Amino acid sequence: MAVRALLHYALEVPDQTVGEKFYTSFGLVxxxxxxxxxxxxxxxxxxxxVLLYGGPSKRLHHLAFGAPGDDFAATKESLRRAGVSQVDPPRGAPEGGLWLRDPDGNLVNVxxxxxxxxxxxxxxxxxxxxHIGxxxxxxxxxxxxxxxxxxxxxxxxxTPDVPRQLDFYTRVLGMKLSDRSKSIIAFLRCTTDHHNVAFLTSKGPGFHHGSFEVGSVDEIAMGAVRMQERGFQPGWGLGRHVIGSNFFYYMRDPWGSFAEYFHDLxxxxxACAWEPRDWPEADALYRWGPPVPDDFGLNREVEA
Ligand SMILES: [Fe+2]
Structure with a gap:
């Protein structure tokens, strides 16, 4: 019983053309x-x-997970046992799979x-x-x-309730907790990546960032340089996280959230003896890098 992959995320954004320019400058096709x-x-x-739908303001439209073959049937059964009803797909959404709402009301497509x-x-x-390479x-x-x-x-x-999201995504969708910092942030996986979904405490639901793997630290930095040349603002980086260990660079998207380049996660x-750790708050963000911008944890979907 488990989802096995994060396939895509979909956002609602006020101007799709602006979003298109951001993500193509970021390096997507x-x-x-x-x-x-x-x-x-x-x-x-x-x-x-990444899918970008039109809407009044930026927010998550849906997340899509892959659960191939037996895992799809098992996930369906797990939803039934947990009393989670299936819902209608949103208009224009990719066909197929089943749809549900998580406890925060986020639409999820399996x-x-x-x-x-x-x-x-x-x-x-x-x-x-x-070592000469x-x-x-x-x-x-x-x-x-x-x-x-x-x-x-x-x-x-x-999310307004990290433990509630953690419970739902592990118990119902079969993801695994990799690490957490109290009830501030939790990192969950459904692949060999340290995390495929993470939840950060806030006054309400919201989309913080999507993260994409690149081939080297140079590639992270050169991607950030190219984006700044195209008028996009750096968010936070270059640095290295403690939880997940990856090098990171966050670029500000046009709506006050971010897209992240990562390397070495x-x-x-x-099947392994990974023990989730509850990290002190001081380690929740990074080991090294520039100071964290004041608004890095700001959920603009619910706060000004
Ligand atoms: Fe990230």
Whole structure:
């Protein structure tokens, strides 16, 4: 009984064209409009991972998870046992799968679909003490280098009740808790990634960021440089998280939330002795990096 992948996230945004420009500048490929939504995908994937619907203001439209074959049937049964009713799909949503609302009212689509992983990159060619990965070859990125996100990794959502979301996504959808910091933030996985969904405490629900894997720290930084040249503002980075361990750089999207480049996230095989830790608040955000912007945890969907 479990969902096995985060397939895509869909937002409602006041101006789809502005959103299209943000996410293509971020490095996603524009698939054009389908049933009223702008569809965007990482270049190595055939499947869209971001959908942008029109709406009065930015908010989460829905999340889609994959639960292939037996897992789909088991998830359906788990919903029935938990007394969670299926709901009608929102207008224009991708066909297929089942629809439900989580305890915060977020729409969730569970699809009988296996995730298609992007092809692996060649190993990084880095030189370090006693380990020569690159000889007679310059290592600095070209001045024109940019970021090419390989895949969607996770989303972070605001919630007024972290324990309630944690209970629902683990007990009903079969995700696993990877780490948490009290009832402030919880990180859950349904793949080998340290987290595919995280919940951050707030006055109400909201969308904080979507996060995409890139191939190196250079690629994170060059992606951020390219975005700033196109007029987008850095949010927070470059830094390294403690929970999940990834290098990060958050770019501000046009609506006061973020898109994150990540690299070197903790990997947790399905059968292993990973013990979730309850981290002190001081470790909840980062080990190093620039100071956290004052508004980084601001949920603009409910606060000014
Ligand atoms: Fe993240």
């Amino acid at each position: 524009d698939e054009g409009r389908r049933d009223g939504a702008v569809a965007l995908r990482p270049a190595p994937l055939k499947r869209e991972t 699809r009988d679909e296996a995730p298609a992983p992007p092809p692996p990159d060649p190993p990084l060619r880095l030189n370090s003490p006693g 690159r000889q007679v070859d310059r290592g600095a990125p070209e001045s024109t280098a940019t970021a090419t996100p390989r895949r969607l990794g996770h989303v972070l959502l605001f 903790d990997y947790i095989p399905e």
